[in-house]
Amino acid sequence: MASSLLAGERLVRALGPGGELESEQLPRKLREQLEAALRKKTTGGSGTLDSRRVVSFRLIRDLHKHLRERDSTLYLHELLEGSEIYLPEVVKPPRNPELVARLEKIKIQLANEEYKRITRNVTCQDSRYVGTLSDLGKQVRTVKSLVITIFNFIVTVAAAFVCTYLGSQYIFTEMASRVLAALIVASVVGLAELYVMVRVMEGELGEP
Template sequence: MASSLVAGERLLCALGPGGELEPEKLPRKLRAELEAVLSPKHAGADRPGSPRCLIPFRLLRDLHQHLRERDGTLYLHELLEGSEIYLPEVVKPPRNPELVARLEKIKIQLANEEYKRITRNVTCQDPRHGGTLSDLGKQVRPVKALIITIFNFIVTVVAAFVCTYLGSQYIFTEMTSRVLAALIVASVVGLAELYVMVRAMEGELGEL
């Protein structure tokens, strides 16, 4: 936060010998503080206007109050022509080496997890390590399960048709009615089996 001002040529000339702010026109205490601030020993430089010739805002307020009490024609904003607000350089504290090392470790872990997530579905087949046979077994198992499911579906529908056809002889005497009843029951059973198969396939796809 700025708390001082870099003295410009206008202010230095006014405070110098024969300037507008002669010793008898300023309070002794204020004059002494201004000379101490602008002295080469305090400023660290011999040439006027050095960036290290700084005047605190407190002294400027006192000078402004004195000029207002005098009720003259000299104003503070005129004396501050060429002066600049001094903004000290912010020195960043050194980072903790342990914290930096820990952050780097976390970045590496996150990068590895992201890489594993991206390459999760990528398989590398190496014939030297028998990868082909193991992958072939993984591909055959779903096909085998699908064939068993289709076979069970056909057996269930046929069994429902046969059972209904044979059981309907006690209700219907005509073959057409018995066949129609058997078809209706087989269709209902088939639709129920299809519904169960679709739900099971959705569950497997969701797990993938």
Template sequence: MASYLIAGERLVRSLAPGGELERERLPRKLRAELEAALEKGGDRPSGPARLVSFRLIRDLHQYLRERDSALYLHELLEGSEIYLPEVEKPPRNPELVARLEKIKIQLANEEYKRITRNVTCQDSRHRGILSDLGKEVRSIKALVITIFNFIVTVVAAFICTYLGSQYVFTEMASRILAALIVASVVGLAELYVMVRAVEGEFGEM
């Protein structure tokens, strides 16, 4: 926080012999403090010369007001600047520095794991495509086997009925009709079983 002014040439000249403040007959203590501040840099052990504290400026302003002086403070402070000292950064705590470095390493490891996980996911997706292809091939194979079994079952039912009906029917047309009826019934039963099996597979997906 600023608490000092760098006195300008106007304030320095006003305190010199024959200056404006000499005619104001400043109190001895106030004048001595102002002269010491302008000559030695004030009560600060370091910093630029001619540092005047705000306290001295307030005392000077109060004295001029009490005397109803025609000399205004803003005229005396012409060319003066507020002194802003450099902020001294405290030394960093070694434990805090070590902890920050540890956190940076952890974050780097987590980032590496995240990147590696993404690469692994991509590889697993490729493996997933191959596994899906294998599942489709197996499904097609099962479908072909089911259709083949259906055809064999219907044909076997037809042939068995046709050959067995010769003991019941003597005419060829009756034997063929009976074989067709039995083959149709067997085929419908097989279709029903196939539909139920397909519905079960879709329900598991």
């Protein structure tokens, strides 16, 4: 929070010998404090001396009060022409080394946990062992299961067709009607088998 201002040349000249404030009969203590503030040099954030002159708001209020009590024709805003609010540079305190080390340790721990979470579904097999006997055996079992499933599908549809064709002789006398009935039943059985096959394959692919 600002509590001072940088005195402009107008205020400096007014306090100097023969200045405008010389005729205002400033109290000795107030004049000494103002002159001391204008002579004092501030220290910058880099540790170097700053030639700018800093005057506290308290001294400016005292000066304003004195001018009002004397009904002076010299106004404060005229004296502060060229002056600026002084905002000192905030010096950040050094960070605690123990706290910095602890934060770095926490960052590393969180990074490791995130890495484990991302790679938990990745196998640890080396790329050099891709295509080994275990992988070949797994592929063979998959192909074998697929061949058996297709063979069962064909046998089931064919059996449904034959059974319906032979059984329909007691209902239909014409060859075309018996074939049509057999095709309809075989199609229904085939669709049911396809539905079951799709659901089984979806279940196998959904396994981790």
